[in-house]
Amino acid sequence: xYKQAMLHLKPGDWLTLMLGGIFVVLLxxxxxNGDLADKAIIRSGGKxxxxxxxxxxxxxxxxxxxxxxxxxxxxRKARIASDPSPRQYxxxxxxxxxxxxxxxxxxxxxxxxxxxxxxxxDSLNY
Numbered sequence: 001x002y003k004q005a006m007l008h009l010k011p012g013d014w015l016t017l018m019l020g021g022i023f024v025v026l027l028x029x030x031x032x033n034g035d036l037a038d039k040a041i042i043r044s045g046g047k048x049x050x051x052x053x054x055x056x057x058x059x060x061x062x063x064x065x066x067x068x069x070x071x072x073x074x075x076r077k078a079r080i081a082s083d084p085s086p087r088q089y090x091x092x093x094x095x096x097x098x099x100x101x102x103x104x105x106x107x108x109x110x111x112x113x114x115x116x117x118x119x120x121x122d123s124l125n126y
Contacts, residue, residue, distance in 0.1 A: 035099045037114035040078045042071060045109050064108035071112050078112055080105060
């Protein structure tokens with residue numbers, strides 16, 4: 001049955017399928033990609049601790065209930081370099097560089113979120 005259907009496809013059908021596939025790939029790359037981040041919003045205990053520009057390399061110490069979390073900013077990227085949390089999930093997350101990315105250290109109640117020039121919404125369905 002599959003072979004029979006393939007025999008009925010004409011060159012215009014193949015062209016339409018190929019252009020449709022390319023269109024889907026281009027849309028995915030354009031819409032799924034976040035903007036570059038301009039600043040990092042650092043929270044501790046649910047409140048904004050500090051907002052810093054990503055243009056300057058620095059290390060920021062953020063106090064939390066378990067101890068101090070160190071956030072590193074280099075080359076317009078941010079990451080949680082060290083944290084006293086037991087499982088180290090936020091440290092293993094690595095470098096964040098696009099607007100909307102976030103790293104959470106839940107046991108220590110510290111987070112770093114990258115923000116860009118425009119807000120990206122990911123919950124329009126709610």
